[in-house]
């Protein structure tokens with residue numbers, strides 16, 4: 081930030097905006113967060129974040145970033161009841177036509193509700209006097225010109241005319257996927273970013289449940305994954321307060337209904353009845369909420385263009401994802417870490433362009449994951465769906481990863497670390513992993529869901545059976561055996 085004006089304005093006081101404000105307070109005299117909503121005084125739904133009625137997984141990479149920014153906050157989430165689930169052990173997971181082995185956990189996710197996460201982040205960030213928030217106030221435009229943004233225009237929510245300006249040396253847009261910043265930039269004579277979209281037509285239908293008579297289960301989550309070949313999916317997760325969240329999803333043409341019977345009927349069309357059977361024994365706690373409009377949208381602020389100094393975009397205002405991969409909150413946290421590191425970097429002047437590039441870099445891995453998976457969904461639309469030259473060999477390799485990940489612990493662990501943004505995608509090419517991906521056969525998959533986790537010993541013996549079988553295949557001594565155990569259905 082230039083040293084001229086030492087006031088920063090953040091547009092939007094949700095997770096990306098609050099984490100950005102938390103970072104900026106160390107680089108400015110004061111930070112004002114402008115938020116359209118009035119905040120609830122606890123972990124409750126709010127209109128500006130309509131998605132908070134749906135499952136919100138916090139991935140391991142994002143949790144680490146959150147801990148880095150707000151030490152102790154992940155533990156606070158757990159203390160307030162957010163379940164911490166281990167993958168793959170706690171999940172009954174079906175993906176790409178295969179059931180996953182439930183070997184001991186190597187990656188963890190938090191599954192507390194979104195209102196809980198928002199409340200705890202908000203409480204911590206706003207406890208610092210250097211950050212103030214203007215609630216029930218809406219940004220309506222930018223001030224300044226194509227060379228430099230000098231602040232924002234705001235009005236009290238609901239008021240038609242009454243507009244005032246807030247001067248600032250830096251304005252950060254964190255107003256989410258429906259940001260109006262491109263139009264605001266155009267209005268001051270600057271160039272809006274090019275927008276890339278990939279839209280699978282994904283839709284969600286979600287309901288909170290009490291477990292009812294589902295009391296003797298040996299799993300903590302069910303995940304029936306949606307993908308290009310399987311256009312319907314389901315996710316069952318525990319949240320705080322002894323509640324569960326059941327999410328049904330479908331690509332275009334397979335949108336889950338939000339009426340009682342339609343919802344249950346849709347659950348019965350999933351690849352396995354495990355989720356429908358759970359719902360039959362559970363008690364609904366809320367209405368069923370739908371969500372549509374879940375395209376991947378990337379705004380290329382990192383590309384050259386006539387854009388003003390003093391303006392940055394972060395969170396979903398910068399890059400919004402198909403939420404099926406659970407990345408958005410994690411990317412908001414990774415963006416805040418990138419913002420901090422770029423501003424702290426004593427070796428380089430933190431120009432707007434340089435900092436914005438760092439923010440874009442923080443979104444890249446998540447974008448590659450969700451856009452790569454969605455490009456192959458039948459009927460996908462958007463201006464960025466055409467595969468690039470690099471995509472063909474990458475898809476060939478990734479396909480081998482996907483075939484092996486449910487039953488091969490090393491490939492599975494690597495996939496989970498990369499998918500949860502806790503390791504770079506290059507981890508797939510580490511020699512040990514590449515050997516498994518390129519030279520081992522596809523392990524056999526059981527036909528029924530593994531309802532019990534594997535112990536460390538059984539996982540090891542199954543793995544060594546797999547290794548022996550591979551040795552047999554490569555002509556060394558050994559007998560063939562089955563990789564992995566399949567527990568009987570209850």
Ligand SMILES: Cc1cc2nc3c(=O)[nH]c(=O)nc-3n(C[C@H](O)[C@H](O)[C@H](O)COP(=O)(O)OP(=O)(O)OC[C@H]3O[C@@H](n4cnc5c(N)ncnc54)[C@H](O)[C@@H]3O)c2cc1C
Pocket residue numbers: 091092093094095096097114115116117127128129131134135136137138139217218219220254255256257284371374394395396397403405406407408409410411412
């Ligand atoms: C159905 C669904 C499920 C999801 N599941 C997951 C998941 O499992 N895991 C995960 O990590 N992510 C998930 N996401 C993504 C996650 O919700 C977003 O990535 C995250 O909320 C983005 O945070 P943000 O702060 O950028 O924007 P938002 O959370 O959308 O917040 C934008 C804020 O800006 C305010 N605002 C907007 N315009 C103005 C204005 N003009 N003036 C003032 N204030 C304004 C709004 O009131 C709001 O507070 C999901 C998203 C959806 C839609």
